Amino acid sequence: MAEQREMKEKNPWHSAVVILITVLGITAIVALVTTAVLQNKPLLQKYKYGIVLDAGSSHTAVYIYEWPAEKENDTGRVHQKHICKVLGPGISSYSHSPELAGESLRTCMKQAERFVPIRRHRETPLYLGATAGMRLLSMENQNVCDQVLGSVEKVLRSTPFSYQGARIISGQEEGAFGWITINYLDDRLKQGSGTTGALDLGGASTQITFATNQEGMGESAENTVTFRLYGNDYILYTHSFLCYGKDQALKKTLAQQAQVGNSSVLDPCFNEGYSVDRNYSSVYSSPCIMAGKPLETGYSFTHIGKGDASQCQQAIRRIFTNPGCNFSRCSFNGVYQPPIQGPFGAFSAFYFVMNFLNLTSDSLEGTREKMERYCSTPWHQIKQQHPGVKEKYLAEYCFSGNYILSLLTDGYKFTSETWSTITFIKKISGSDAGWTLGYMLNLTNMIPAEAPDSPPLPHAGYVTLLLFISLVIFVIFLFSVKSLWPRCTTQTQII
Ligand SMILES: Nc1ccn([C@@H]2O[C@H](COP(=O)(O)OP(=O)(O)OP(=O)(O)O)[C@@H](O)[C@H]2O)c(=O)n1
Numbered sequence: 001m002a003e004q005r006e007m008k009e010k011n012p013w014h015s016a017v018v019i020l021i022t023v024l025g026i027t028a029i030v031a032l033v034t035t036a037v038l039q040n041k042p043l044l045q046k047y048k049y050g051i052v053l054d055a056g057s058s059h060t061a062v063y064i065y066e067w068p069a070e071k072e073n074d075t076g077r078v079h080q081k082h083i084c085k086v087l088g089p090g091i092s093s094y095s096h097s098p099e100l101a102g103e104s105l106r107t108c109m110k111q112a113e114r115f116v117p118i119r120r121h122r123e124t125p126l127y128l129g130a131t132a133g134m135r136l137l138s139m140e141n142q143n144v145c146d147q148v149l150g151s152v153e154k155v156l157r158s159t160p161f162s163y164q165g166a167r168i169i170s171g172q173e174e175g176a177f178g179w180i181t182i183n184y185l186d187d188r189l190k191q192g193s194g195t196t197g198a199l200d201l202g203g204a205s206t207q208i209t210f211a212t213n214q215e216g217m218g219e220s221a222e223n224t225v226t227f228r229l230y231g232n233d234y235i236l237y238t239h240s241f242l243c244y245g246k247d248q249a250l251k252k253t254l255a256q257q258a259q260v261g262n263s264s265v266l267d268p269c270f271n272e273g274y275s276v277d278r279n280y281s282s283v284y285s286s287p288c289i290m291a292g293k294p295l296e297t298g299y300s301f302t303h304i305g306k307g308d309a310s311q312c313q314q315a316i317r318r319i320f321t322n323p324g325c326n327f328s329r330c331s332f333n334g335v336y337q338p339p340i341q342g343p344f345g346a347f348s349a350f351y352f353v354m355n356f357l358n359l360t361s362d363s364l365e366g367t368r369e370k371m372e373r374y375c376s377t378p379w380h381q382i383k384q385q386h387p388g389v390k391e392k393y394l395a396e397y398c399f400s401g402n403y404i405l406s407l408l409t410d411g412y413k414f415t416s417e418t419w420s421t422i423t424f425i426k427k428i429s430g431s432d433a434g435w436t437l438g439y440m441l442n443l444t445n446m447i448p449a450e451a452p453d454s455p456p457l458p459h460a461g462y463v464t465l466l467l468f469i470s471l472v473i474f475v476i477f478l479f480s481v482k483s484l485w486p487r488c489t490t491q492t493q494i495i
Helices: 002-010 014-040 099-103 106-115 118-123 132-140 142-157 171-185 246-257 309-317 349-356 364-376 379-385 391-411 435-443 459-484 486-494
Strands: 047-055 060-068 079-085 125-130 162-168 197-201 205-211 224-229 232-242 264-267 275-279 300-305 344-348 422-424
Touching (some): 014 459, 047 118, 047 142, 047 435, 060 435, 079 106, 099 142, 106 142, 125 132, 125 142, 132 142, 132 232, 171 205, 171 224, 171 232, 171 344, 171 435, 197 349, 197 391, 246 391, 309 391, 344 349, 349 391, 349 422, 379 391
Parallel strands (some): 047 125, 125 162, 197 344, 264 300, 344 422
Antiparallel strands (some): 047 060, 060 079, 205 232, 275 300
């Protein structure tokens, strides 16, 4: 006790300073920890929304997208919240009663009102993009086409959303925005790493799009699209083949097998035992089949299945014309195509068909074999094996599988080696592969041309580092303070 008293007398501030430093230190640590915890606690996230209607040739789908309000430029942030499939056919099928085209959208638009919070309705952009069905209708009858667009516009304007327009998008846009969608969802754009090509098969058109090096792209300006995204330049090859979607390709194949006047058509692309009465006018009812269209198409015929995959592919090959290639290389119909550069994502009907036929992970040879087997299976057996599948789809799968084989190999020149670079996909990270997301990202400027500046550390890392460094400084400080009074401890220990 005497020594302690002696020490206090020697260092009158000792106890007070040590207590003060300890209190300040503890207070600082508590403050730092509290700040770190508060900064990192999950915030109540606010979301924004965008709606895109894909008015395709076979049907219309309404896509609702959602993204965190504060982080619009972060790759992969926008995701599909909901999809509503409009009942009935695509809007181009309402040419006889255009006003019903708009009416057909009402149910899905009501659904959209429920999926987007009311307070966001007014600011939610709403777009409609029509694809190949409307491209064909505009070729057939521009006036009716305008009436159909007017009818959908009227209904979309009556919704509480921010209507931004209904238009027919070009085949080039359809291809390029499909490419943006899959690469955005795969998080490849911000990384600036290699990209994935896009293969899209619809009912009335099909698109092929892939990034390629500059060499050779000067050959065909109409097949070139350039983008600068997140500070990276992309030169894309893209082509849309109108009339080569799978429904129009089926009509083309049937038309070139049918001879008007014949009462039956024996079709290798349909299963044996399949037999349906059709009218020739249904085959020729498209601007895609103008060539060879007879003046009188009022006859009917019986469409009979023969079930032969090899013969079917021969028939399909004849719809790809070969008028000569004016470029260094072509795909088909004299269209320029540089050497394919994979990997590729194949979506829409590419996926529906190959998924149904269980062909999403087979080699090219395996695919050919399975197609032979599928097509030679009698129709009654196919129906028995797939009782839940819509009969129209079921009947067409032999044709559709062979068409995909032929389009990819005879058309786009995929080989046994490059076949494995194709992945058949429906969704990526919960969002459908297709042009709609890319279209919205582009129109809302959500993908910047330059990479946004980002701090060197993420927020959580920054707070943790700050806390750690502060603790180290505090500990060093304590040790230094302790060493300022060596005699206190030494003297106490000696006694
Ligand atoms: N389960 C399904 C769903 C659709 N389909 C077929 O897939 C094609 C439709 O693909 P989609 O991408 O929806 O085409 P659309 O947008 O309607 O056509 P386009 O882009 O050419 O306008 C149609 O032939 C349809 O019969 C199919 O075979 N199986």
